[in-house]
Amino acid sequence: MAEKSILAYFHSPEQAEGAASKLKALRAIDVQVDRFGRYAGSGLQSAMNPYAGDFGSLGALTQAADVSTPDEGILIAADPAASGLSDGGGGGVTGIDIILAAVIDDAVYEQAVRVIQSAGGTM
Template identity: 55%
Template sequence: MAERGILAYFHSPQEAEGCVSKLKALRAIDVQIDKIGQYPGHGIDETYNPLSNSDFAGLAHLTLGAAPSSQDARILMAANPDASGMSDGGHDFYTDDMTRRDTLLTVVVDEATFDQALRVIEEAGGRI
């Protein structure tokens, strides 16, 4: 039988987890949930004080958890509205449906259950 892959975007891993059991009930071959982002690095999981830490890597690391590869990349990342908090006001981040969907659900299903899997994902709030 042929296999089909699905990439769906969610606002959080918990939102994506909401449909995993139903996908497994459809006998999904593989299901994986990952956080994705614009910048390299794994993020910051702890309270971080740049004044008391001697290896402070810059604003991009502090606010985005990014791992810039060069000084130029560090400067460009720090200028991003996500890091600096500054915005041009021309884009409403909360009404754009794909904005802030930083969780990727990857599913491999049998072709016979593909349409059902799409419905399950969309009902859970995922965007294909």
């Protein structure tokens, strides 16, 4: 039994989870859905007042980044998206931050690709 791997990108976790459940019905060997970003970290976990709170840098506050050094914080804060005025242009991937990784049997690969595309995924 030959295996193939698939990486697909989605706009929302609901789209990816829907595709994942259909891939599991196709007897996928492994399926995982996760969110990724430009910077490491999961961002702020609680609401805080930036005027009174203690936050490491603008990069940590606006980019959901785990900032380990002051220099890293400065570089992340220099990103146009940190200002809140970025329109998402520039040819980068915008709004597609959910990834689905799957390992499936080669016999159902084409069917799995159709499932992903019908759920709104991009490969």
